[in-house]
Amino acid sequence: MSSLPAKARAVIIGGGVSGCSVAYHLAKLGWTDIVLLERKQLTSGTTWHAAGLIGQLRASQNMTRLAKYSADLYVKLEAETEVATGMRQVGSITVALTEERKHEIYRQASLARAFDVDVREISPREVKEMYPHLNIQDVVGAVHLPLDGQCDPANIAMALAKGARQRGAKIFENVKVSDIHKKNGRVSGVSWTKGAEQGTIETDVVINCAGMWARDLASMSGVTVPLHACEHFYLVTEAIEGLGRLPVLRVPDECAYYKEDAGKMMLGAFEPVAKPWGMSGISEDFCFDQLPEDFEHFEPILEMGVNRMPMLGTAGIHTFFNGPESFTPDDRYYLGEAPELGGYWVAAGYNSIGIVSSGGAGMALAQWIHDGEAPFDLWEVDIRRAQPFQKNRQYLKERVSETLGLLYADHFPYRQMATSRNIRRSPIHEHLKARGAVFGEVAGWERANWFAWENQEREYRYSWKRQNWFDNQRDEHLAVRNGVGLFDMTSFGKIRIEGRDALALLQKLCANQLDVEPGRIVYTQMLNNRGGIESDLTITRLSETAFFAVVPGATLQRDLAWMRKHLRDEFVVITDVTAAESVLCLMGPKSRKVIEKISPNDFSNAGHPFGTAREIEIGMGLARAHRVTYVGELGWELYVSSDQTAHVFEALEEAGQELSLKLCGLHTLDSCRIEKAFRHFGHDITDEDHVLEAGLGFAVKPSKGDFIGRDAVLKKKENGLDRRLVQFRLADPEPLLFHNEAIVRDGEIVGTITSGNYGHHLGAAIGLGYVTCKGESAEQMLASRYEIEIAGERIKAEASVTPMYDPKAERVRM
Template sequence: MAKLPSQARAVIIGGGIIGCSTAYHLAGLGWKDIVLIERNTLTSGSTWHAAGLVGQLRTSANITQLLKYSVELYDKLEQETGLATGWKMNGGLRLACNAERMTEIRRQATTAHSFGLEMELLSPQEALKLWPLMDVSDLVGAAFLPTDGQANPADIAQSLAKGARNRGVTIVEETRVIGIKTEKGRATGVVTDKGEIACEVVVNCAGQWARQVGALAGVSVPLQAVQHQYIVTEALGAPKNLPTLRDPDRLIYFKEEVGGLVMGGYEHNPVPWLPQGDMGDLPENFAFQLLENDLEHFEPLLEQALARVPALASTGIKQIINGPESFTPDGNFILGEAPELENFFVGAGFNAFGIASGGGAGRALAEWVAGGEPPMDLWAVDIRRFGALHRDRRWVLTRTLEAYAHHYSMAWPYEELTTGRPLRVSPLYERLKAQGAVFGSKLGWERPNWFAPQGVEPWDVYTYERQNWFDHVGAEHKACREKVALFDQTSFAKFLLLGQDAEAALSWICSNDVAKQPGSLVYTQMLNARGGIECDLTVTRRADDAYYIVTGTGFATHDFHWIRSHIPEGLDARLVDVSGAFGALALMGPRAREVLQAVAQGDLSNQAFPFGTAQEIMVSGAPVFALRVTYVGELGWELHIPMDSLGTVYEALMQAGKSHGIVNAGYRAIESLRLEKFYRAWSSDISPDHSPLEAGMAWAVKLKKNTPFLGREALVAQAAKKLPKLLACFTVDDQSVVLLGRETIFRNGKQVGWLSSGGYGYTLGTNIGIGYVRDRENGVTPEEVASGSYELEIACKRYPAKVSLQPLYDPKMERVKA
């Protein structure tokens, strides 16, 4: 066994597939003195008993690319290391037993095409030819991904470990980490039961134990171990090239193994692994062990398997596996640098697709460690998508079990999870609920999605067609365009940057010019070194030494961490989260000024209170910080109000607005309104993979000023040549179409990208999508984008589309700017 060194550049904790892959890839990037520590022996946690199906398609393009890389790596790993991996590219089959599931599969196939994966739609008889053991009498159809496959998880991990050793990694087994050393907010080493190691970077790949390892460093890793059962049958004549099979309507999956089948599933009533009682830690000595079989709990899945594969009725069961695996509250894994502690990284919580993710996730995490920032947009799995509520282990347990139960459920558009709610609420919550508010949840906050009129049931009815709220959101949209609407946006994240060097700090972090007079409001991005957009927010100068920063609800942890960690060393600038101190109401519409003027002191005319400025005004005895800004394309103000006065100000506005037709409105109306104005949304239309130039937002960048800022060099280089992609707006007039995002864009018959956002524009009466037109080899120009003939593939069918590089809604009336 390798001896524990006293120093290392990086220490990786955990010898499962993720830890081994991260070590392999980090060494491949040229890093020396890497130590991987395993408390028992390699693969002893959950890797050894994983089922080993390798599917690639996810709803995120980049996560799909990571899984595609896993397949590419597994294809060549045995040749590189000499160790067998059990990898075979036998394809993956997915079944549909009803029309709605078939619609989901058609949309998944379009997503696959968008992301560069081959996915074929099959009839029941075509599926039977690929999988002759099954009964297809209830099938509507199926889909086949020929590049999916399966592997032996332990063998893959051991092969990666050998590759890591060959690249100079030291692997120390039977060594337990009992502490994390820190200094001035940074991880500086690990304490083990065999001694201490000083290091620059700590990487937590401890699987189900990652939460406990994170806790040693004060880092929250929100995951929960859940029991997962599957069986291995005796041989029943299954051919070796039998594809993996997922039958989500029956909640089950299959793969071939030595002429027999592995069969498991994702039940709707999962059982957590809580060995120490309700909230106890997992035992440290649990290695190469399984849990007691629970046949009664597994029986419903077995009945579904017998219906699908009748031959199972006369086939013996060789083994029953009940092995705990780690799952997360949203079903996505956890990757990245912890916001609580610099140089402490996490790769954990893989929701039973750790083998499929292992190669790509390990590479991405290694590149993140080496480069200091994510190598691509990894927001879907970024640890900073979580917040303070995820430190509540009971909440994480409850929500994770719901996410597990949804593993094979229909992936309905706009679906909201329901457990652990309500948690964080605006002071207006009960008031709005009584007025028909139907809430969604974002980072624990309850936010009105839409309002059900009197006599309409206040809840969502899910479908792939127009949903039950469609017309009611349209009414809110119309009121905002023609009269006035009030949106409760209290959940916004709000920060103060304070200190004599606040301007210097933000001038470096922001790509737009924030060196303005107090009272100035600036819409800006914050970029990474590649010129990609890391944050999209507004910055308002309150004083010479104070800025007020407002960003989206879900980005609170991410944006706070990004700003704080990029303040240049030595500057006097302190970031404070004041989200809980202020509520926020957005008063929007052509009559917004008349409503606000009726209850506010001071002159609200365009001359006295122009767009892009902020003032403190008095409304019903409350000091209100009013921002002239809009995300819906109408005259309006964001009103930031002390939380204890929010109800008073709300009632005053609603009373003053009665004669002007004021309505409550929700986030789904905001979405339709912003699509008509071609306003971008971070994490979909703009992200770390997209620059302001590519997104058509060069106007929001201070390139003409001789002012250094993070990402400037990348933008200067990009501006000197044709761009690899340009963001455009698309419309499809066919009213039977529902755009959701990820639909494939065709220009002149050639695939050129996919939609990042999709929805409906009620003012224009058409479907609207936003997406990038791409040509990485030759680049694209605005003229080329505008001149093409376009189609969108939606659920595997193409529809004519029109393109625009300008906002679709731009009324001639001056009221939009007034």
Template sequence: MADLPSTAKAVVIGGGIVGCSVAYHLGKLGWTDTVLLERKKLTSGTTFHAAGLVGQLRTSANITQLLGHSVALYRTLEQETGLQTGWKMNGGLRLACNAERWTEVKRQATTAHSFGLEMHLLTPKEAQELWPLMTIDDVVGAAYLPTDGQANPSDITQSLARGARMAGVKIFEDTPVTRVIVEDGRIRGVETPFGIIECEKVVVCAGQWTRDLAATVGVNVPLVSVEHQYMITERIEGVTPGLPTLRDPDRLTYWKEEVGGLVWGGYEPNPKPWAVKGIPEGFHFETLTPDWDHYEQFMENAIARVPALAGAGVKQLLNGPESFTPDGNFILGEAPELRNFYVGAGFNAFGIASGGGAGMALAEWVAKGEPPFDLWPVDIRRFGGVHRSVDWVRNRTMEAYGKHYTIAWPSEEMRSCRPTRRSPLYAHLQAAGACFGEKLGWERPNWFADLAGGEQPVDRYSYQRPGWWGAVRREHQAARSAAVLIDQTSFAKFTLKGPDAAAALNRIAAGNVDRAIGSLTYTQMLNRKGGIECDLTVVRRAADEFYIVTGTGFATHDFDWISRNLQGNCQLVDVTSGGAVLSLMGPKAREILGRVCPDDLSNDGFRFGTAKAISVAGCPVLALRVTYVGELGWELHMPTEVAVTVYEALMGAGAGLGLVNAGYRAIETLRLEKGYRAWGSDIGPDHTPVEAGLAWACKMKSNVDFIGRAAVEAQLAGGVKKRLATFTASPDVVLLGRETIYRNGERVGWLSSGGYGHTVDRAIGLGYVRQAGGVSDYFVLSGDYELEVASERVPATVSLEPLHDPKGLRVKG
């Protein structure tokens, strides 16, 4: 073996397709002083036994773009390196065998059109012409994506490795990393049996070994190993090299051509976890014992679809372990627990499809300190403390694996590992008919059933109006006409203290938080490009203390963003579990709260955008005069031990005034009517306050500098190329998000979120109108609009103002 270098700019751990792709792209970025270490041989972990299907379409535009980068790379890689990759752009077919699946497929086609992918809807006969071996008796329709394809996993990885070497990257096989060296909270290098390599950045792409290695330095990577089987047949008459890949989700199976035969496998509802007690020492280039009994559940459906299978010879039933995650998305990015420790792992059996793009994105993250675009669906910071339990992760992952090919219903909730985190009001809400959802382990009320009227708090999913539609309508109307009480204890809550807290926070926040004690500021936090990294509320409690409130799912992400950008003498602490939150909203909120609170709640005495310590039923409460539903109201923050007392007092006070419990699905319908933005869908790192219509929340009239200010100034002066707007359609249209926006017949974007407004009685969606030459308010409002919904166009109207109450962005009443 050649001598290991003593230093490197970055060390990549793992020689599968993702690690080699990261090394390749780092080399392309000029990081030639990069070393890749593989404990055994390249591809010897999971890559060598991957099936090699390459599909591109995902529910996120950016993840679809990332997979599109894989395709673009694989098309040219062989020419660049001289090594074959086995890449074939033979297209991909997806079948639908019932009405619900056909609706899903048609919506997927619309999503593809939104993201600029060519996707065609086919009749059963047209699909059969592309795949003559299959029967179509039960097929309702199919979708065809001509730029999908397949690759040879080992060949494409070796080609990436050669490309990395050509750029100057050094690759060492049979070189395990025995320790990541961390001193004083900083990475110093990696240790191997052959010496130490000093480095500042480590990139772990070690597949199913990643979790254990990362844990040695306190980093959590929530993935587990699952057995995944597929069959390789002998040659079959009629199987041609140009046969598209085929996915038949209603039969839980996928197919691809290989050397005149078929590779086919599936995703069973009863998956088998592997290596529960740890991966065996020395495991490499190995597969597991085929489990014919377990695989048998696919056989009848598979033969019914492809009758030629019945007489085909079997080369192998391959059983290989792969790493899967609790939500079915892979894990990418810099670990929040340790600076300069990057992860690319947990690829859920689509590592070949993702490898090229994921390697590109992670390499840019390493080299530039930030991803090339918003990667929130796969960002490692989407996880939280609950994901440190391997048992929790394994149980949830088994459920996610089993749903791989089931219909992805809108707003579908997972069932495993519940309940885990519960508000002190959980039992009260359950008794009141709550149907709960889950986020980051928290049980949260989504809607309330009318128990007296015989309703059951059980979700009934649909691509039309779901089972909870009427219940949410009741809650929505109560918020507009009387009042609702919503348990929002799961909010992520932080305190920032210290003599430099005000200056440090004002540098990070786009809004002015250095205001009087008791002030409340709705603000974004921006990256240097002006993109919105956080969207939250800040309360000034004292000269040197701030209270920060953000969304449940953003706890890890926002804490990480704030803490990594703080300067000076101040400390950020997560206090989420110490406090409960009740939101009392509606035109009668003041009257209800006044019955159990002796403090001045008048508009002059307690103005919008302020916070005060008050007493409710004799209990200490921090009341925030703010709204996300567009009505008079307060968020009531309190110690957990008084939550039940306050809740019971408020429900009693509101009994004769129309007060009802409400849940998160009503919040969604209410906020859409008001045009309130949601981080992770309507706003995020790829969207600026100017583009999102939130420039009013930036302290541009002050002389105070903040991260992203220059980018906002440039857009205010020079204009933008996209603008967020509100769209409405007739009541019978179902908007879910990702529907394509057409202006004067031209595709200009897609909806970032969608739902229904029960006050305006219209379908509502938010989305960006895009044009390379620039977008003005006039451009947005002067167009004639249509939305493509499940591949059909429907007329739509556009607005840049809230639909209900033009002052809805800042309710003053």
């Protein structure tokens, strides 16, 4: 083995399939000066015992893109490296045992067609023909993906490693990273030990691919990577005579998957309550280790398996395996540059889909490192979504006991996590709870999603149809449209940007004009160089040198990181002040009458115009009243010091009694905003969506001077739009839209619904989604016939590029 170098362009930590993929793809981009350090031997953590299932369809277009890339790569890799990858495209079948699951997998089939993945719905009889050993007595439906497959995970990692070496990368085993050095807020080097040897590699790029060690490795550098290992079980039978080549089979209603391999059958499980592992750390000696057997834990899965595949009852067990795999709080892996430390990148936390994910993830991360920006929208797996508190081990231990099982649970819309709750709470949480609030959780924040009526159960009854809170949402929604509603939006992210150069920084970052009078509120986006939307926010100018930004709670860490990343020599302080203030949103045509009862200030259009903020007296306290709206009605967002929040809430509630003020939840906020066609970051607008094609050109001011993305805006204006964000309303008032339903234009699938909800004022489900329009006017595009495909059924839809509710925005200026 050659000695470790003193310098490298990039150091990758971890020699599983993830680290090997990143090394391979960086090398393909011409990075020859790469070092990969593995604490023991390649694949010895989790990769070696992975099941090796290659399922191409994922929950979004870009995750599907990455999975398809992995499948294609693994097919080609064997010829390139002469390492057998075991890749066989045997196809996969998912069967449903309930009507709800059938609806879910049929929705997935519609999504697959939209993403150009080969798929077809098949009958139980066809399942039996393809899988003769299966008991189909209670199977009600199934979906077949013929190009899915299976592989040899360890050999794929070895093939990637060989491919990286062939292009100049250096890989060292039995080398442990002991420290990561930093200088001026960036990575500067990596210290290592190998037996009695030790040294340091100077580098400005470190990539944490350490799998279940990634959290502890990251904590050495103050970086947040919330993940935790769980025990993962499967068994392999002895050889079964006559067992032919079979597709991968998933029976999610029984938490099980089946894979034929070399004449044996594997049965694996994603049980509802998993066993977290490694709370006291992972042994220094861990290398190709197995965990102790727990047959009692696996037995319920096996009993269902014997019923589902009776031959398992007579087949001998060759291997009963238990090994650790890492899981994250939301079942999505981590990719990207850590917000806490420049040059520190992460690719870890694969939630048992590491083999199918790592090929594409390695490609995307390598491109991101190489170009300095993501190749396409990766927000779903972006490390910047992680909240600092989530690295708490007790939180993780409890949460991952649930997330492992959620892989095969029904993926109902609005499904809420049951574990690790009540971490972040508004000052009026108990008030809302006492008034019937049913809470959901985002970024750790407990938020009232809907309010139960008296004597109504305060929990979700999940379904793909109208859930048990549908009528509650309708009442709240119509109260906001016709009367007055009150929302607790304390979970908003709040950032102060202040200092001599605060305006200059924001003018560089934001597309809209920020050089406004103090007290003005500006709706704007922060763009990337492609004109894609990195952040969707409002910024209030508080004074000549102080600004106040409001962002979604889920994107706070991302937005802070984006601002700080672009801070050069400016004299500016950027501070997260989220916990300092609560936000009470008073919305609806009667909101002015309510607030005038408890405040002596002038709330008329002349005294407090739309788009302005000022300090007011309210009750016996003070607040900053922002006249803006996310529901499309007259209203104010009231920013109240946390210590006065309960008092202001009580004053508003009392003042609103005779005006029938209604407490409203986040589901109503969403249904109101979608009627108004307001965009939702992460769904309707992402860093891959051009600001003009998203219909937000009104918030872009190229005439103000230079800003990030300006050239891309001018170029798009010159060349014309390739697609537009369109609002849809279903002609049938019964079906529901959530997300990812297929958009059908003149009989052809052309895209997917980016977000959906029920428009209780408009009387049908409403959705937003992009439609290609290159060379077409809006009128030509809208002249087509549109349908939305839901679980295989196509429903006629009306399309509009202007909001169907209050298109001239007259109500917000009442």
